[in-house]
Amino acid sequence: MRLAILGNAGSGKSTLAAALAAAEDLPCLDLDTVAWEPDQPAVPRDESLALADVHTFCGGSDRWVVEGCYATLITAALAHTPRLLFLNPGLEVCLANCRARPWEPHKYASQQAQDANLPSLLSWVAEYHTRSGPMSLAAHQACFASYAGPKRELRSLPSAPDLDADLLSWLR
Numbered sequence: 047m048r049l050a051i052l053g054n055a056g057s058g059k060s061t062l063a064a065a066l067a068a069a070e071d072l073p074c075l076d077l078d079t080v081a082w083e084p085d086q087p088a089v090p091r092d093e094s095l096a097l098a099d100v101h102t103f104c105g106g107s108d109r110w111v112v113e114g115c116y117a118t119l120i121t122a123a124l125a126h127t128p129r130l131l132f133l134n135p136g137l138e139v140c141l142a143n144c145r146a147r148p149w150e151p152h153k154y155a156s157q158q159a160q161d162a163n164l165p166s167l168l169s170w171v172a173e174y175h176t177r178s179g180p181m182s183l184a185a186h187q188a189c190f191a192s193y194a195g196p197k198r199e200l201r202s203l204p205s206a207p208d209l210d211a212d213l214l215s216w217l218r
Contacts, residue, residue, distance in 0.1 A: 130195060
């Protein structure tokens with residue numbers, strides 16, 4: 047099983063990836079960990095380094111999950127012919143998920159630091175339909191449309207503990 051999950055911040059990518067990784071004993075790559083400088087979530091890494099990390103991760107195993115909002119990095123993972131899930135549950139779901147997000151220690155030194163960034167995150171998430179670049183809806187739709195491999199767009203999310211049997215069957 048190889049799976050790439052693409053979508054806006056708050057769309058459920060990390061939650062779904064973690065549930066699938068646990069259920070299927072898969073290594074999982076959160077693209078935030080290669081896209082940004084360590085311990086500096088607002089400082090982008092050199093893209094060539096991030097792309098190399100994606101190819102190394104995907105080329106190192108036949109079984110994995112990659113998830114993120116970076117169309118360029120997801121496209122790099124698509125070179126390894128995974129199944130592609132585009133999570134597109136709508137703006138209100140994404141905003142609600144961001145507000146309910148548990149502390150992400152791999153991104154922030156503390157819950158307080160993460161909470162301090164929440165207004166900025168919510169503003170950024172709300173711009174999904176209008177912004178340009180590799181983290182925009184337009185870039186995600188183009189990535190999804192151009193991929194010739196197996197793919198699905200989900201407009202509602204399966205419950206993590208009880209993953210949809212049809213989805214699991216498709217993934218296998």
